[in-house]
Amino acid sequence: MDFAFTEQQQMIRQEVRHLARKFGAEYWREKDRTGEYPEEFFQAFAQQGWLGIALPAEYGGGGLGIVEACILLEEITASGAGTTGAAPIHFSIFTPMPLVRHGTAEQKQKYLPLIAQGKLRLAFSITEPDAGTDTTRITTRAERRGDHYVINGKKIWCSNAQEADKVLILARTTPYDQVSKKTKGMSLFFADVDRRSITIQEIDKLGRHAVDSNQLFIEDLRVSADDLIGVEGEGFYHLLDGLNPERIVVAAEALGIGRWAIEKAVHYAKERVVFGRPIGQNQGIQFPLADSLAKLETTALMVYKAAWLYDRG
Numbered sequence: 347m348d349f350a351f352t353e354q355q356q357m358i359r360q361e362v363r364h365l366a367r368k369f370g371a372e373y374w375r376e377k378d379r380t381g382e383y384p385e386e387f388f389q390a391f392a393q394q395g396w397l398g399i400a401l402p403a404e405y406g407g408g409g410l411g412i413v414e415a416c417i418l419l420e421e422i423t424a425s426g427a428g429t430t431g432a433a434p435i436h437f438s439i440f441t442p443m444p445l446v447r448h449g450t451a452e453q454k455q456k457y458l459p460l461i462a463q464g465k466l467r468l469a470f471s472i473t474e475p476d477a478g479t480d481t482t483r484i485t486t487r488a489e490r491r492g493d494h495y496v497i498n499g500k501k502i503w504c505s506n507a508q509e510a511d512k513v514l515i516l517a518r519t520t521p522y523d524q525v526s527k528k529t530k531g532m533s534l535f536f537a538d539v540d541r542r543s544i545t546i547q548e549i550d551k552l553g554r555h556a557v558d559s560n561q562l563f564i565e566d567l568r569v570s571a572d573d574l575i576g577v578e579g580e581g582f583y584h585l586l587d588g589l590n591p592e593r594i595v596v597a598a599e600a601l602g603i604g605r606w607a608i609e610k611a612v613h614y615a616k617e618r619v620v621f622g623r624p625i626g627q628n629q630g631i632q633f634p635l636a637d638s639l640a641k642l643e644t645t646a647l648m649v650y651k652a653a654w655l656y657d658r659g
Contacts, residue, residue, distance in 0.1 A: 398462025423602030448576035
């Protein structure tokens, strides 16, 4: 198997690097200080078509895969933007994946072009105050009433909800104690962020202030049956088509942060002079930096192998 980057992938890396590095440290420092959404950054990537990199070409996307999405997000974080820069782009890549895999033709035609253009912003809401990694224990309930569902419950750690137009919500359509298998009976909805039925309470956190994290209080949220993704009761399995690639792209984002940190450390080692010479001339500095770089390269190989294998099913 050949894991070398193609000419197209190398070009993507160069172009994204050039665009991302137009937004320097002062830009990100100010966004983190004020908590202001990085709108200019988001629009720059939307205008150049990067938001739809992994969406099908017939719906206005780039028609590429998770390898290319990893390259995109790695270069964003490696520019110094960190997860503050990656997150707004990230939500346009992994959140629509259940829709791409399990949505109807009508749903895809209605939503995917808008996502690719940056005209439809997304949030992702699975976790609950009493159901973290054990997703099967969620209690948010969706009840079918004619041609729509009514959702009630609480969600936590829903990022980007303050900016989003749509939120991907997992809810139980069959109670936990009535299913034959605990992963059954959950359904996935592509719901409007309707402030009349969703109270969004931002969570104060340390870092990444410009991208919000929230608790949602959902009361009688009406969702059209046309916005059910896939099959009722099979939402957990549909959800995995978003979560699995997300884990890979998050790893790529971490690679970029590691690259940025090593770049800064090397620069400091060259510039910092002690006893008449740069500290980078000391083996006690050189060896840890070289070791960190080697480990980063090994990790990068693992991440991109995972992305390559995912793209090939």
